[in-house]
Each structure stands twice: as structure tokens, then as C-alpha cells.
Amino acid sequence: QVQLVESGGGLAQPGGSLRLSCAASGSIFSIAGMGWYRQAPGKERELVASITSGGSTNYADSVKGRFAISRDNAKNTVYLQMNSLLPDDTAVYYCYGGVRDTYSKFDYYWGQGTQVTVSS
Numbered sequence: 001q002v003q004l005v006e007s008g009g010g011l012a013q014p015g016g017s018l019r020l021s022c023a024a025s026g027s028i029f030s031i032a033g034m035g036w037y038r039q040a041p042g043k044e045r046e047l048v049a050s051i052t053s054g055g056s057t058n059y060a061d062s063v064k065g066r067f068a069i070s071r072d073n074a075k076n077t078v079y080l081q082m083n084s085l086l087p088d089d090t091a092v093y094y095c096y097g098g099v100r101d102t103y104s105k106f107d108y109y110w111g112q113g114t115q116v117t118v119s120s
Helices: none
Strands: 002-007 010-012 018-026 028-039 046-051 057-059 067-072 077-082 091-101 106-110 114-118
Touching: 002 091, 002 106, 018 028, 018 091, 018 114, 028 067, 028 077, 046 067, 046 077, 057 067, 077 091
Parallel strands: 010 114
Antiparallel strands: 002 018, 018 077, 028 046, 028 091, 046 057, 067 077, 091 106, 091 114
């Protein structure tokens, strides 16, 4: 079994910064793509950022230039550095990872979600 545990959410002012972390643990052989979704009430779930095992990144237009995704493969951890935060960034953020476990089964796993609130 594989678990993804998120941390780093909280309250920030507009223009401020937060750094989210998501650590995968369990019966992991390798991890392919990782990334972050977010969902706010009344909005569709949005893919915020993704990163391949080799470090190639993609961002939603709404966060491009403000957020940066990175990963530490040795720690099975993905990060989301969030700068120049806007009230519209307020959402629950969920990390995901495509995991090949030690039994050679591939599945996507999700974190529990962490609340990010941007408000003055």
C-alpha cells in the first residue's frame, strides 16, 4: 500500500507565499509523474502543476510564473512553491503520484488534501 501525506497549507495574505510538500511512502518501486490539483467550492477541479520523473514541468495558465513545482526523488516528495498568492488561489490542494509498487502494479495515489486560504 502507498500513502501520500501533504503538509504546508494554511493562511496567507495576497502577495504572500506558501510551500506545500507531499511525501509518498509505502511499497514503492518507482514514481512516474507527480503533481498538484486544486478544488474550490463552485469551481471545477484544476490541474495546477505536474512534473515528470525526469523533471519536466507543466503549469496551469492561472499559476504560470507564480508557482513552481519540484521533486526530490530520493525522498519520494513533490513540492509546490506558491508565490504572489491571489485570493483566487484559495482552494483545497491535492497532490498525486503515479506509483509503481514493489509488486509491479501501477496506480495513481492521492494526498488527503490541504487547505490554502489567501485573504487579507
